[in-house]
Amino acid sequence: MLNIGTKVQDFTLPDAYGNLHHLSDYKGRKIVIYFYPKDNTSGCTTQACAFRDNYDAFKEKDIVVIGISKDSVKSHKKFVEDYDLPFILLSDEDIKVCSYFEVYVEKSMYGKKYMGVNRSTFILNEEGIITHVFEKASPQENAAEILKVFK
Secondary structure (H helix, E strand, C coil), rough: CCCCCCCCCCEEEEEECCCCCEEEHHHHCEEEEEEEECCCHHHHHHHHHHHHHHHHHHHCCCEEEEECCCHHHHHHHHHHHHHHCCEEEEEEECCHHHCCCCCEEEEEEECEEEEEEEEEEEEEECCCEEEEECCCCCCCHHHHHHHHCCC
């Protein structure tokens, strides 16, 4: 997993509507990038809705919120529309960005091993350098924990 102090390389991914976003588009602003396993699952929906419910506080502080999973653009569009999500969701279907951040890892459920996205959150400063890492982000508490960092 990328560490505090790492300057994040620029990347480009499509959002829920197929528009391309470059990390460099947000240079000069603080950025929250949260990685999550799958659209429309209970934990991921809880986390996304917590960011949605706190979105005005992020906006007031000019903080960009970006969610990333390996779900398709089509899946993201439905997720955004079903839950009225006001922030950016990016699709990393080829898992390049998840792999770069080292959040695509071996997981285990009911004794079966598989590869998946580890729920993790990174805060980047205006220069794109990681200032905080939440390695095992809580779906319920993650948005509030991040806001505490910015108080």
